[in-house]
Amino acid sequence: MTTTPVLHRSARAITISEFRDALRATCPPRFPQAKSLTHRRIGLAVSGGVDSMALAFLCSKIRIGDPYFRISDHPVGCFYAMIIDHGLREGSTKEANDVAEAVEKMGLRGQVMKIHWTEIVGKDRKPNDLPNVETLARQLRYRRIAQFCKMSKVASVLTAHHEDDQYETVLMRLLSGHGYRGLQGMRTATDIPECYDVHGAYQSGIIDDQQLDNPFYNMRPSGRQRKYMRRDLRYEVDPAVLAKEIEEGLDADAIAMYLDDYDAITNKAKRAPPLGPLDVEDGGIMVYRPLLHFSKERLVATCVENGIPWFEDHTNADPTLTTRNAVRHMYKNWTLPAALQKPAILRLAERCRAKVASEEAEADRLLHNVIFHKFENNTGTLVVTLPNFSFPIVPRRSTCSPTGRRKRTEHYRRIAAVTIRKLLSMVTPERELPPVQQLGPLVSMLFPSLVDEGDPPEPKAYVICGVHFIPLVGDFPLRWLLARAPHVSNVPRPFVASHGLALAKRISKHPTTWKPESWAEARLFDGRYWIRISHRLPCTVRVAxxxxxxxxxxxxxxxxxxxxxxxxxxxxxxxxxIRYTLPAIYSIYDVSNLLAGGNWWPDWQSKAADGSQEQTDEVGTLSENIRTKTLSEVFAGRLEWEKDVRERGKPQLLALPTLGISLPGLDDWLQWDIRYRKVDHRLLQLSKLGDFRLGRRELRFRVRTQYRYRRKRLRKPWKSSASWRPWR
Structure with a gap:
């Protein structure tokens, strides 16, 4: 007997295997070369809605059957449900606690974090009266999550954005007039937003991790790799191999080692000492959205089938509150045209993502033809030679017709603009790169072969996105120097401040006994350098x-x-x-006497060489004055003197940290740790090749110039021997 199958039209629940596949596709390894076997905590952003509660339930079952399931680089240890209490409506605190209880029943750890609005808007003002309360709440929410993740050593955060959220986002951007790059929608993986200046949260923290005894990312070579390295080193120092190389003569790489001497010889100047490159940061907290390909109906079915409660926010149903609420109300209560319905909009976003990915891949291929002469992260400068675009030589209908050539030129100009954006990302102090449409004039100047109408503009200095493009004209192909643009007089200078040693810790002590403060948290200076300072100076220290x-x-x-x-x-x-864009360390008033080993207080009369006797006497006086609630005349005089110095003092330059130059004696009083912000690893690999990718013509020119100079200086012809052959 044949039974007629029943076709259920309702949405089905998400299975654990589907969720695992979505996690594997969404959370690939960030550092594939790292050997990470340590289980690590994973953060969950839980609001209490049906989407976040379904995410919490699926995560609670993820390790069943696979205790070593990986998210990003590490096996999953446990899940932390981070619940934010915004305090913007009545009953939010009770609701947050109820969500925490429901999450803990699933076997997860819940943490309720409250936002204190009085510290931001004051006691006399309500946050709901602010015109940008939604934007401000989003910023505070992400920063609170970042602080918790830093303390808990969490590097991956899962959010419950789903397919309907993606549809609403793309539809809102379409109504706002965004181009195809804006219509991609939300990414499945991105750096945590709104935390650009938080070290350890945004694209930083990998260096501190590598300095630990047991780092989360194990970059150390294995035993087999060390064995191969030892073998390679033995081959490199083999006398027979070395003698054979000398007999065959120097190659182009060996000649390039001496090219740096040419600049110092021709300029008759002292050769500059080499700069040790700064460490480049990486890491940070990543936000993953594994539910972007699941509809809300399936999330509801998951909660209903497994008996998971959820909590609705009634403000999401108010169409007058936010633009997203208005868009949601529009497509749920009216029938939109087929081109604006959910399937069509999601297909549009998919096509936009494919187009952007194709352009990015083509720009990466073009970057391999860019010659990176020098990338100095100590000064934030980059010297490159850009390639020329060439049109197909074989006659084609698309190249012969004006329309086809114009379309191809427009496509090449977009690729060139994407390439310029990648180069800008290495030097710019700005958070956001300029859109492709704004780079048209710069593309015409850097790539003159892409100018169809009229003559290409002459190479000249150009400033965009805080980067100064400077042409370096010479006998070699045109180079471009990319450097941080000079600071504008009408814009406040960036700075990072570190407070001086507290008065209570030094007023009764000799300066030689002052103890430095602990390392301050790293701060982002000028959008390019992460810097932290530890010092024991009596005044505030500024980086400017x-x-x-x-x-x-x-x-x-x-x-x-x-x-x-x-x-x-x-x-x-x-x-x-360019030198006036370098970071410098200043004290707010003169401390030369301290650096020279002198005293700080003008009335200090040491009774011993180390000041121990006077310190003992004044500590006793301080204790007695504390009991009598008075200050000694000596201490009162010192307070007045330091206040007067603070008012009349002038800043003093102490060090240029990126160049490693400081005043004599500063090492005993101040230490710094400075790093360059994250740069794409593919660009770093290309920049490290440096002059090894010099063109043959330029290399020959520089070698011949050095040869002529040495021949003239020695006043005798250069004779080649059997062990050396000149470059041909």
Whole structure:
């Protein structure tokens, strides 16, 4: 007997295997070369709605049958449900606690985090009265999550954005007039937003992790890899192999090692000492959206089938509150045209993502033809030679017709603009890169072969997105220097401040006994450098741009060797106005006497060489005055003197940290740790090749110039021997 099958038209629940597949596709390894066997906590952003509760339930079952299931680089240890209590409506605190109880019943750990609005808007103002309360709440929510993840060593956060949210996002952007790059919708994986200046949260933290005894990302080579490395090193120092190489002669790479001497020889200047490159940051917290391909109906079915409660927010049903609510009300209560319905909009977003991915891949291929001569992250400069675009030589209908050539030129210009954006990302201090449409004039200047109408513009300096494009004209192919644009006078200078040693810790002690404060949290300076400071100076220390008026006093305070190094390094690595974009460390008033080993207080009369006797006497006086609730005349005088110094003092330049030059004696009082912000690893690999990718013509020119100079200086012809053959 044949039974007629029953076709259920309702949505079906999400299975664990489907969710595992979605996680594998959404959370690939960030550092494939790392050997990570340590289980790590995973964060869940839970609001209490049906989507986040379904996500919590699926995560609670993920390790059943596979205890070593990986999310990103690590096996899953446990899940932390992070519940944010915004406090914007009545009953939000009770609802957050109820959500935490429901999550804990699933076997997860719940953490309720409350946002304190009084610290932001004050006591006399209500947050709901703010015009941008939604934007501000989003920013505070993500920053609160980032703080918790840093303390809990969480590097991956899962959110419950689903297919309907993607549809609403793309539809809102379509109504706002976005182009195809804006119509991609939400990404499945992205860096945590609204935390650009939080170290360890946004694209940073990998260096601190590698300094631990047991890092989460194990980059150390295995035993077999070390064995191969030892074998390769033995081959490199083999005398027979070395003699054979000498007999065959120097190759182009060996000649390139001596090319740096040419600049110092021709300029008759002292050769600048080499700069050790700064460490480049990476890592941070990633936000993953594994439910983007599941509809809300399936999430509801998952909760209903498994008896999972959820909590509805009635403000989401108010169409007058936000644009998203209005769009949701529109497509749920009216029938939109077929082109604006959910299937069509999602297909549109998929096509936009495919087009952007194709352009990015083509731009990556073009970057392999870009010659990266030098990338100095100490000064934030990049020197490149850009390739020329060539049209197909074989006659084609698309190249012969004006319309076809115009379309191909427009396509090439888009690829060139995407390439420029990638180069800008290495140097710019801005958070957001300019859109492709704004790079049209720069594309015409950098790629003159892509100008169809009229003559291409002459190479000249150009500023965009805080980056100064400077043409370097010479006998070699045109190079471009990309550097941070000079600071504008009407814009406040960026700065990072570190408070001085507390008065209570030094007022009764000799300066030699002052103990430094612990390392401050790293701060982002000028959008390019992560810097942290530890010092025991009595005044506030600031990191600000190098100012011209401090150059001469700073140079005169250095010893002879440091003075020569400073001049040569500024001339070579930071010529012109580039030097005035370097970070510099200042004290708010003069501390030269302290650095020279002198006293700080003007009335200090030491009874012993180390000041121990006076310290004991004054500590006793301080204890007695505390009991009598009075201050000694000595302490009162010191307070008045320091207040007067603070009011009349002038800033003093202490160090240029990226160049490694500081005033004599500063090492005993101040230490710094500076790193460059994250740069795409593919661009770093290309930039490390440097002059090894020099064109044959330029390499030959530089070698011949050096050859002529040495021949003229030695006043005898250059004779080639059997062990050396000149470059041909």
């Amino acid at each position: 741009p190098f100012e011209p008026e401090h150059q001469k006093p700073f140079r005169e305070a250095l010893d002879d060797r440091s003075k020569n190094d400073l001049l040569s390094m500024l001339r070579k690595y930071a010529p012109g106005k």
